[in-house]
Amino acid sequence: MVFTGLQKNPYFVDPKGKKIKLKVQGLIPYLMENISEKDLEECAVSLAKQHSRKGESAPPEVAKSATAGTMEKYEIASENTPMLSDGSKNQIKIATSLSHLMTHYPKNPHCIACSRAKLRSSPSFKTPPEQTKHYKSFGDHVTADFKTMYQDKNSWGIDGQRCVLIMHDSATEFLAAYPMIEKSTEQVVAAYLDFMGNQKIKYLYCDGGLELVSACKSLGIRCDTSTPHSPKRNSIAEEKVKRVLYSSRTLLEHSGLDAWYWPYSVKAACTGMNVTGGKRSAYFLRHGTEFHWKYIPFGCLVDYLPTSHLAGNVPAFAPKALPGLFLGHHFYSGGVWGHSHKQGDYFIADFSHMQNAELRKKPHRYRVSSVIFTPASINFPMKDDFNRRTRTLQVTDKDVTYVAGHDFDRGNMLSNSTGQAVEKLPIVDAHVDEPTSTIENKAESENSLGKLDAASRDIICRSSKSQCC
Numbered sequence: 001m002v003f004t005g006l007q008k009n010p011y012f013v014d015p016k017g018k019k020i021k022l023k024v025q026g027l028i029p030y031l032m033e034n035i036s037e038k039d040l041e042e043c044a045v046s047l048a049k050q051h052s053r054k055g056e057s058a059p060p061e062v063a064k065s066a067t068a069g070t071m072e073k074y075e076i077a078s079e080n081t082p083m084l085s086d087g088s089k090n091q092i093k094i095a096t097s098l099s100h101l102m103t104h105y106p107k108n109p110h111c112i113a114c115s116r117a118k119l120r121s122s123p124s125f126k127t128p129p130e131q132t133k134h135y136k137s138f139g140d141h142v143t144a145d146f147k148t149m150y151q152d153k154n155s156w157g158i159d160g161q162r163c164v165l166i167m168h169d170s171a172t173e174f175l176a177a178y179p180m181i182e183k184s185t186e187q188v189v190a191a192y193l194d195f196m197g198n199q200k201i202k203y204l205y206c207d208g209g210l211e212l213v214s215a216c217k218s219l220g221i222r223c224d225t226s227t228p229h230s231p232k233r234n235s236i237a238e239e240k241v242k243r244v245l246y247s248s249r250t251l252l253e254h255s256g257l258d259a260w261y262w263p264y265s266v267k268a269a270c271t272g273m274n275v276t277g278g279k280r281s282a283y284f285l286r287h288g289t290e291f292h293w294k295y296i297p298f299g300c301l302v303d304y305l306p307t308s309h310l311a312g313n314v315p316a317f318a319p320k321a322l323p324g325l326f327l328g329h330h331f332y333s334g335g336v337w338g339h340s341h342k343q344g345d346y347f348i349a350d351f352s353h354m355q356n357a358e359l360r361k362k363p364h365r366y367r368v369s370s371v372i373f374t375p376a377s378i379n380f381p382m383k384d385d386f387n388r389r390t391r392t393l394q395v396t397d398k399d400v401t402y403v404a405g406h407d408f409d410r411g412n413m414l415s416n417s418t419g420q421a422v423e424k425l426p427i428v429d430a431h432v433d434e435p436t437s438t439i440e441n442k443a444e445s446e447n448s449l450g451k452l453d454a455a456s457r458d459i460i461c462r463s464s465k466s467q468c469c
């Protein structure tokens with residue numbers, strides 16, 4: 001039986017093609033003529049099926065709206081649930097059966113309690129390739145999302161940056177990162193303008209952040225937002241943020257630079273993903289030309305020509321090139337490397353500052369135009385020091401440093417933090433479980449200790465629980 005809901009004169013159509021007219025009062029249809037109980041059940045099943053096709057859950061009352069006489073029957077249904085003509089069970093009767101009321105399992109779409117208690121957000125599925133939207137030009141679909149580190153001071157950038165804005169263009173796969181000290185509309189507007197260059201953003205999708213939306217309004221960009229606090233509704237932007245962060249962490253690990261250099265590594269990560277790939281690269285798809293300049297890994301050692309204000313510090317007969325650490329490429333607005341006859345620049349860290357533990361936290365950084373890089377001999381000078389500081393166990397006692405992996409009990413002493421053995425000490429048998437019991441042994445031990453320096457003698461004496469003057 002089929003229900004046809006029209007604005008005027010709704011009716012049922014039974015399997016024989018007979019129309020059963022309904023009367024509408026207060027937007028509720030009522031039967032105008034008597035109908036058999038069997039036909040009434042078929043009407044209820046028909047309504048339930050129509051609800052399920054529309055993605056709705058029909059309440060159990062759909063079978064009770066015809067007459068009041070059948071209401072009591074559907075409150076406690078029989079356990080022997082009859083089968084419908086298509087072979088499926090009558091889910092409306094099961095919804096009010098005792099077996100279902102005992103467990104409410106599995107979920108029944110016609111059970112109000114199940115619908116309310118087991119309500120879930122609608123699932124998100126990967127869009128099939130045939131349904132994927134293919135954008136033709138830059139700016140047709142852009143995403144923007146923040147990664148913030150406000151509470152964790154150990155994660156702040158080298159210049160106090162606390163967040164980074166990641167932008168992505170879906171047509172060209174072009175990526176850009178903009179480290180910021182704080183999220184503000186002014187800084188987001190500046191990031192949008194730099195990302196656009198001489199092109200335009202036609203549509204932007206974001207998570208609804210106030211700064212992102214306000215910047216779109218001020219620049220006249222059409223903007224849509226995802227469901228608040230639901231990352232899966234903003235999956236493209238979230239995935240791009242994750243990709244940039246993973247690549248940035250890997251660059252820092254491979255180069256040996258500390259984590260606070262992330263404002264440079266996120267930009268270097270975006271550059272690497274944009275320029276590699278030849279004519280399939282994001283740089284080519286956006287600008288129509290390949291990136292023909294130097295591919296330089298982040299954190300490697302290069303030689304650079306200092307600018308005029310630094311050239312005065314170089315002796316007259318010394319080489320003009322100075323060593324430095326490569327921190328990334330400098331692009332003009334729109335992600336363009338140079339203009340027609342002029343190439344872009346490079347960010348370099350002063351290598352003399354990187355050799356000092358204190359100056360390394362905030363070294364001098366320069367923007368230069370000429371560097372010397374040899375791909376055949378790539379060197380990451382900070383890697384060994386980074387491994388020594390993070391992957392070597394050190395136990396410091398006063399001025400003496402012992403490094404795990406050396407033969408301490410045979411007298412190998414390390415007097416500095418570099419891990420190099422500087423002295424082979426005489427072997428002194430001093431055991432805690434077997435204290436010296438004779439005067440001869442004690443005298444022999446004191447004679448051996450007298451040949452050592454004060455710091456070494458103090459350590460060995462404390463290990464043997466004896467007192468030395």
